[in-house]
Amino acid sequence: MTGDQIGHIVSLQGGIADIRFSDAVPEIGSRLVTLSEPAMTIEVSSLPGADTARGLVLDPAPELRLGLGVRDTGGPLTVPVGGELLGRMLNIFGETIDGKAPLEDLPRRSIRGHKVPLAHRRVEGEMFHTGIKAIDLLSPLERGGKAGLFGGAGVGKTVLITEMIHNMVAEYEGISLFCGIGERCREAEELYREMHQAGVLDRTVMVFGQMNESPGIRFRVGHAALTMAEYFRDDQRQNVLVLIDNIFRFVQAGSEVSGLLGRIPSRVGYQPTLGTELAELEERICSTDRGTMTSIQAVYVPADDFTDPAATHTFSHLSASIVLSRKKASEGLYPAIDPLKSFSKILTPGAVSDRHYRVARAVRNTLAEYEDMKDIIAMLGLEELSEKDRATVRRARRLERFLTQPFFSTGQMTGQAGRFVDLEDTLTSCERILADELAGREEGAFYMIGSVEELEHNGKALGDAAQDRDS
Ligand SMILES: Nc1ncnc2c1ncn2[C@@H]1O[C@H](COP(=O)(O)OP(=O)(O)OP(=O)(O)O)[C@@H](O)[C@H]1O
Numbered sequence: 001m002t003g004d005q006i007g008h009i010v011s012l013q014g015g016i017a018d019i020r021f022s023d024a025v026p027e028i029g030s031r032l033v034t035l036s037e038p039a040m041t042i043e044v045s046s047l048p049g050a051d052t053a054r055g056l057v058l059d060p061a062p063e064l065r066l067g068l069g070v071r072d073t074g075g076p077l078t079v080p081v082g083g084e085l086l087g088r089m090l091n092i093f094g095e096t097i098d099g100k101a102p103l104e105d106l107p108r109r110s111i112r113g114h115k116v117p118l119a120h121r122r123v124e125g126e127m128f129h130t131g132i133k134a135i136d137l138l139s140p141l142e143r144g145g146k147a148g149l150f151g152g153a154g155v156g157k158t159v160l161i162t163e164m165i166h167n168m169v170a171e172y173e174g175i176s177l178f179c180g181i182g183e184r185c186r187e188a189e190e191l192y193r194e195m196h197q198a199g200v201l202d203r204t205v206m207v208f209g210q211m212n213e214s215p216g217i218r219f220r221v222g223h224a225a226l227t228m229a230e231y232f233r234d235d236q237r238q239n240v241l242v243l244i245d246n247i248f249r250f251v252q253a254g255s256e257v258s259g260l261l262g263r264i265p266s267r268v269g270y271q272p273t274l275g276t277e278l279a280e281l282e283e284r285i286c287s288t289d290r291g292t293m294t295s296i297q298a299v300y301v302p303a304d305d306f307t308d309p310a311a312t313h314t315f316s317h318l319s320a321s322i323v324l325s326r327k328k329a330s331e332g333l334y335p336a337i338d339p340l341k342s343f344s345k346i347l348t349p350g351a352v353s354d355r356h357y358r359v360a361r362a363v364r365n366t367l368a369e370y371e372d373m374k375d376i377i378a379m380l381g382l383e384e385l386s387e388k389d390r391a392t393v394r395r396a397r398r399l400e401r402f403l404t405q406p407f408f409s410t411g412q413m414t415g416q417a418g419r420f421v422d423l424e425d426t427l428t429s430c431e432r433i434l435a436d437e438l439a440g441r442e443e444g445a446f447y448m449i450g451s452v453e454e455l456e457h458n459g460k461a462l463g464d465a466a467q468d469r470d471s
Helices: 133-138 157-171 185-198 215-234 247-260 274-282 309-315 326-330 354-380 387-402 423-434 453-457
Strands: 006-013 016-021 030-034 041-049 052-058 069-076 078-080 108-110 146-151 175-181 204-209 240-245 293-300 320-323
Touching: 016 041, 016 069, 030 052, 052 215, 078 215, 108 215, 133 354, 133 423, 146 157, 146 309, 157 175, 157 185, 157 240, 157 293, 175 185, 175 215, 175 247, 185 204, 204 215, 215 240, 215 247, 215 274, 215 293, 247 274, 247 293, 247 309, 274 309, 293 309, 354 387, 354 423, 387 423
Parallel strands: 146 293, 146 320, 175 204, 175 240, 240 293
Antiparallel strands: 006 016, 006 069, 016 052, 030 041, 030 069, 041 052, 078 108
């Protein structure tokens, strides 16, 4: 192990610095600090020459110059760990950014983490309730699993993840850790306030490396956050819920770093190391015999192209993928979840109840049949369909509307109070819609409600206004 050697910056390019050492060159992954005031941190990422180290500058506004002295600390980048992190908002170095007292004298751990041997890994297979009808019914989340919320710009990923935090963190008996990667600072501030208002801040840690930070910080902040999560899982034997917004920004930061390091780009301009970089991060999110680690990750899909390498690589790590559709968002069908493209590993008869499996299958089949008929309806009109098909269309349109839901997190914007819907209520409601029990209802009545019981409560008599305006 090297340490305390002094080198000098010989080249600077974007967020990358080359440092020449006269004695031993630091190891890859070493933390270097500049001999300036304030000191800046550089992490060694490659060794392009026998006496030169190339490193990522981890500073939002680095004031580096050629010839500046740099000291090798002899160790990796570390973050503080401990119960004191709860309720705090931190940056990649574990420094507090919430304006409150700094955290001092805490033990520190390498952000590279430690490998969990296969024998200690656990798979739970138990369902994690979100209270969001479309998710619980059609792509249920697995306790100890990884779920992705996929979608292009502005289709509601952040709103959905905020709603999940609202619904799940309050119910969750473990620790929650939110990691913001490369998104807007405003969102971080809003989230902090919301957590505070919901009274869950004292069980939550927030770590941010937002879009104004250097690519090195956005690339490494996920690792820093997972080091803290691992501490709570392994040392405190807690169950940890890890929320990441947005994992695509991690891939993007890796691509920027790769370009700056001079690597030749691979498919669609991404870094050739995309797969391994993502796997290194994702494989750290796992449950062990000490505690579970469940994660929910927002995944931005560039230009709504789900074949983008960043999206396809992320898909492969997940146990549930919730796909948001622009078409649904444009029709106001929020949450804009596409039930036919979303998927969950635990939606199988052994993992969920038989009833749940049966209802989910029936709902999905009805929606799929409707989807297949859409072209015919557009060309020939609904009248040309057989009575059986028309009944399927009616059911599907009711289900589509029923699967919308008012959110607590958008209550102020929409003026409608949020709803947490139990799975049992969702199943009963869907069974009733599928059995045409509520056929007398206008399809609009199913829009933005909780369970169908609300239809009975809101005073409209059954059987009124049976005219559907099916397109
Ligand atoms: N459930 C919802 N109910 C009502 N409106 C919603 C809902 N979800 C999203 N929206 C609307 O869509 C807008 C964009 O949502 P959001 O910021 O979550 O998108 P995003 O996918 O995270 O976007 P970006 O990729 O730009 O971060 C919101 O400001 C809101 O107007």
